[in-house]
Amino acid sequence: MAAARSAQDPGAPAAARKRAQELRAEIVEHNRRYYDEDAPTVSDAEYDALFRELEALEAGHPSLVTPDSPTQRVGGRRAAQFAPVRHRLPMLSIQTETETTIDGAYTFDARMRRELGLGPGDPPVEYMAELKFDGLAMSLRYERGELRVAATRGDGETGEDVTANVRTIREVPQKLKGRAPPVLEVRGEIYMTRSDFAALNERQEEQGLRPYVNPRNTAAGAVRQLDPSMTAQRPLRFFAYGIGEVEGWELPASQSALLEALDAFGQPVNRDRRLARGGEELAKFYRAVEARRDDLPFEIDGVVYKVDSLALQQQLGFRTREPRWAIAHKFPPEEIPTRLLAIDVQVGRTGAITPVARVEPVFVGGTTVTNVTLHNEDEIRRRDLMIGDTVIVRRAGDVIPQVVRALPERRPPDARPFVMPKRCPECDSAIVRLEGEVIARCTGGLVCPAQRKAALLHFASRRAMDIEGLGDKLVDQLVDGGLVRTPADLYTLGIAKLAALERMADRSAANVVEAIERSKSTTLQRFVYALGIRHVGESTARDLARHFGGLDALMDADEAALLEVADVGPVLAQSIARFFVEPHNREGVERLRAAGVHWPAHAPQPREGAGVLAGMTLVLTGTLPTLSRDEAKAMIEAAGGKAAGSVSAKTSYVVAGDEAGGKLDKARSLGIPVIDEDGLKALIARGGDGA
Ligand code: IVH
Secondary structure, X not given: OHHHOOOOOOOOHHHHHHHHHHHHHHHHHHHHHHHHOOOOOOOHHHHHXXXXXXXXXXXXXHHHOOOOOHHXXXXXXXXXXXXXXXXXXXXXXXXXXXXXXXXXXXXXXXXXXXXXXXXXOOOOOEEEEEEEEOOEEEEEEEEOXXXXXXEEOOOOOEEEEOHHHHOOOOOOOOEOOOOOOOEEEEEEEEEOEHHHHHHHHHHHHHOOOOOOOOHHHHHHHHHOOOOHHHHHOOOOXXXXXXXXXXXXXOOOOEHHHHHHHHHHOOOOOOOOOEEEEHXXXXXXXXXXXXXHHHXXXXXXXXXXXXXXXXXXHHHHOEOOOOEOOEEEEEOOOEEEEEEEEEEEEEEOOOOEEEEEEEEEEEEXXXXXXXXXXXXXXXXXXXXXXXXXXXXXXXXXXXXXXXXXXXXXXXXXXXXXXXXXXXXXXXXXXXXXXXXXXXXXXXXXXXXXXXXXXXXXXXXXXXXXXXXOOOOHHHHHHHHHOOOOOOHHHHOOOOHHHHHOOOOOOHHHHHHHHHHHHHHOEOOHHXXXXXXXOOOOOHHHHHHHXXXXXXXXXXXXXXXXXXXXXXXXXXXXXXXXXXXXXXXXXXXXXXXXXXXXXXXXXXXOOOOOOOOOOOXXXXXXXXXXXXXXXXXXXXXXXXXXXXXXXXXXXXXXXXXXXEOOOHHHHHHHHHOOOEEOHHXXXXXXXXXXXXX
């Protein structure tokens, strides 16, 4: 399958190597967003395309395969707060059929016949055709019929122990019905129905909270809540579709019989499944399900075909990441034509002007779309979009909708091009687009209510000051009503002022006031991030806090002093220095401090010579038992060391975990000391080398 798709092969190995590296980094990042943050930024189709391109590259140039390539492992990793659960039988993924046309069904059947050595005269292969539920994979371990452990997939080998949370899900039986075997691991998917999701979002909105993005991420987020009572408030459901480890139970002969057995044990098994004989019947199932897709009570992103006979499954066996006997056949992303009625502009926190297409409402990919962001002026030109055009809107799974293209043959004579307005629709300040920049900006700064609102939302956001309950609606009311102009004004709000707002109950007002009060006790890093200085994200805020130790030193730093901070370049240094030179920004900061916002003081840790690992370069390889790669990297960097990607003579230590590959070999051949996770911790605790 690897080479089936024409990935653009750059030919020259150097180019291929570079591309493979880029793809790996990109895929790892998407895995992180998907699994760790439950907030993917690309569609499954885009992700699959990247993955297949990498597979094809590696197939064409086997020397490019690295042991840590995402093609060699199932994506994802564990969160640190849940206990790890080692899956005794790995939780595998399924290969995705590349064709999102009906051909996928025939291709799969043809491949199965070939691999089973069947000729044209042999009878059709029987398959179990199921829905591909779009949720979170779960392994439920029953011992003597009692639910003992519920674990997420994690990286496929080790997942997270979410038993307490899963016990709150009514559809997951605590006990198996009938004569349960000593050990039975049930595998399936946690999901949320569309209507439960809609009701949940209605409640969110009533409380002035931000709506959830989609059922999948909401379900995944709920399962990984630290507090089971939070999970209990989310309407989660479960479908069983397979098994993991079993003991003392004679396996049924087929997937269909297995599903029936699971049903008899009291597990929820979806009835929308069919025994299909041959490719033709798979195709029929695919078409039928695709036609009904939007009428299903929950979201699916395709169908799954499994060779029905377990004996044949065994004969077909596994590849590294997935069984050979199953395939996910996805549906193409929905693309629907509609009319582009107007292009308005929106003003972001930094004044960035984003053109937004207003389209005639269309139902696509499970939601009604009326607004679609068009990113910037150049993008509109590139796609040759004109107001009045018929455009194709696409929404794949959980991703934000896009305008794919216009249909020029349906362009009305009165279609007009988009013209970037000269003045900000919110504050009438000039809009400028600087030489060489793609983004146009409102120059109004905090005079502009749109920028003020966005700045407040950023200030209150979870990773900044974390003021729960201060959402879009409330901020609109506060700014429009003149109650709040800057973040410091938030700290002057009392219950009375808030409760006087429309749709605000005393109870909610009290909650918001309490959340604001709580936010006073924070960290310097969060505070710096909350200020919303252009280009200063969380990691820069962390570096700044660490480097300067206190706010005054940071506020007084000039560009030269800022350039001393690790990873701060000229653009950032200029942006930070300019921010703190502005009198109104300094005043805002002082007002916040006067309001009681505070954080623990700590000693500055300037870059040079600090940290027990200063001057050392460490290389991580393989999977560490408790630390994720990012955590280990952060630990090394916090101790002043450098975490590098490849082993060289300059490497001080290689930190190796399970399945360490080439880097470990190289370290040994160069005679570089190899330590494990405990060794790393000890090294840091001991205070570096000779200490
Ligand atoms: S079977 C060894 N059946 O899709 C095969 N998976 O990438 C294990 N999924 O991780 C999976 N519906 O979370 C199977 N009817 C179904 C499924 C299903 C959804 C998920 C599952 C898996 C992913 C495939």
